[in-house]
Amino acid sequence: MIRREFVAAFAGGSAAAVLAGAVDAQQGSQARSNVMGPMEQGAYRPVRLPAKSSSAPTLTRDERDQVEYRLGCQCGCSLSVYICRTTDFSCQVSPAMHRDVIAMADGGASADEIIAAFRNVYGDKVLLAPPRQGFNWLAYILPFAVMAAGLVLVTTVVRRLRTAPVAGIPPDAQADATPDELARLQSAIRDESR
């Protein structure tokens, strides 16, 4: 093994060890943060808003359901409140969150106000899409930025290649075959095919 290969192998091993350590740490933190475990029925926390003076519901049933599609059930199922409460009758968290949504909607709260009230109580993790602010913008922008950069890069490379000859390619690699060579090749194919 030459020195350069040894250094590369050592670097690879070290990186792997660091990565494995990081994963172990992450698994540990996951285990600690998941002390409630999956289907944790004690994860529910009441979310309330004072009823508005007019107190007339401003949301239709469909709009209320759409709010529940944006909120994640906190029982650990990773489904939305709407899907969980209409699928899993053993879950007590999503029906309770549903009752809070109804109460706030009946009190005249808008969809954004209901979402904000849930964020205040549970934090950002209650939303199934990160709120579009601060660091989270990176999540939304980067995929499109990478795609755009890729397209620009490809176009630039293509344009550059059109004007510059490829270095290091022997001249005969681009040469066409002569008619005589083609005839011999076709004859060879026919012979092989018999």
Place this chain on the structure above:
Amino acid sequence: MILIGELALWIALLMAAWSAITSFAGGRTRRLDLVMSGERGVYATWLLIVAASAGLWTALLTHDFSFRYVAAHTSANLPAIYTFTSFWGGQAGSLLFWALVLSSYAAVALFANRNRNRELMPYVSGTLATVILFFLATMCFGANPYERLDWVPPDGSGMNPQLQNPGMAIHPPNLYLGYVATTIPFAFAIAALITRRLDEQWLAAVRRWSLVSWFFLTVGITLGMWWAYVELGWSGYWAWDPVENASLLPWLTTTAFLHSIMVQEKRGMLRKWNVTLVVSSFLLAILGTFITRSGVISSVHSFSQSPIGSWFAGFLGVALVITGYLVATRLKDLKARAELESVISREAAFLYNNVALVGIAFSVLWGTLFPILSEWVRGTKITVGPPFFNTVNVPLGLFLLALTGIGPLIAWRRASPQNLARQFTWPLASGLTVAIVLWVLGMREGYALIAYALAGFVSGTIVQEFAKGIGARRSMHGESAGMAFVHLIARNRRRYGGYIVHVGIVVLFVGFAGLAFKKDYDVRLKAGETFTQRDPYGHQWAFTAQGVSRFETLNRKVTAVALQTTRDGERIGLISSEKRQHVDSRGVATFEPSTEVGIRTSLRQDTYVVLAGISEDESAELRISFNPLVVWVWIGGGIMAIGGMIVMWPAAERRRREAVYGAMLPPARTVEIAAR
């Protein structure tokens, strides 16, 4: 048999280590005896893993609960078919299944290349043996399927009820077959990089394996969507769950490779890119396994979490560094042999297609890992779910759909304006017609309208391509349209099989776009009460509850509700949904209750009924959904699989020879020869 299997697992570990060492040493020192010993070692490892697998299957089917794996994943009253499939239902068993598939693939690949690619094969067998060694070591020291319990329980815990479904019996093996097949192209890529033999020879050896991987991933993902739809009860088939995303990533990069390989074969370009894609597909398959099993990211599908995540992370890190080093030090050998002549050419279209596919893969990976990044950077837990993925990926997916139609319309090398006008006229007219008709009919959902218009455009492209080919055959050979169609595909399976795959993609997008018109209703019905509602097509449906029934069968206690259903007054029949409480052989409840969905399927829509619960007054809490065009998702997946099989089907010997000779010629002359 069980004892033999247990021993075989450990001997396989040693054999794989021997094979890896001798293969690499043989390749390095050019000693034929070491090379042959390494290859025989792979065959021996395969036989030993077959024996180890037979041992575990024996333990499962004889209900030997002294083994932790058997006790944890089966019970005495589990139906025999699910006892058999429990082999891959848990962590340790699925690792053994992975090793079984990998060693089988490795044996086939070595046998197929016993007289070919001999300069590469020592490193191919060495790489394959190393990967097999990793899986065997993970099993032996991290998750051993033969681990015994200190005492023998009277019965096992049983299988998760959601896994007791025909779709789940065949979906994981298909995904494994797809994931594992990425290892063979990876091994050839590593061998080509080590030996610096980076011409088109190694690509020819890996193309079919990439197709195998793509085919099984396609089938596995489609089956997984179907299973989620009929079994999980949330009325959808794709939730952008980390495990689902993990299966999509290698599919996307393999699809990109299957397109860009054509550019390298025809023009000698994209050589660095192709190596990167092959390596990425394998690494993403390993990353997906790591995500599934480590518990780093919580997932509704992670049935088998354990601490072996660090094993996978370590392996991933080492593989990443080694391949990164090899690619970085071989960049000079990966220089293109030709240059792109125009931005408007088939080659450039393939490049843009690759950017789209890899861009989508990046966005899926980015969204999947973003919660971890957010926690590291800000210390804040966030959730990245379907609303985020749909926001980001729907536009990217539509861009890809557009490219599916654009690519085949552009000529190789350079397209002239006249050529473009001639090629695009009918497909564009087709897409615009679809858009206008749907707009006039009242469709206003933006993304759905764009998706259907693009589907019309891509369909126009495909029909035009087939029409031209059939017309040419009819005029040249005087064939009927039907025979010309059959011969067209048979004579150029790769091109026209690819178009059939594109048909599948179009059908798939038609099904996806149908979700925009989905309607859900949650209702509560007592026996005899009726719920009426109009579906998205305007038909009036009525659902009358027939009351709650409770009964016991096989390994479960069932609570069921049936709905007598009519559409526009015409009787459709009963749709029933169940809640199932699974029990062991002593009648003790195992697992949480599960849902059995009632579905009435038609080509236009599914009527989907879920029993969410029973109230104290015996009224049924139900969710009733109208899901338009869902069946087209399964049909689209099936068409893609058929197209993949057509592409994979071996060519006749004569045409293979022609292809080999054709590849020896420069591109322009190749076309000339083919035309003669």
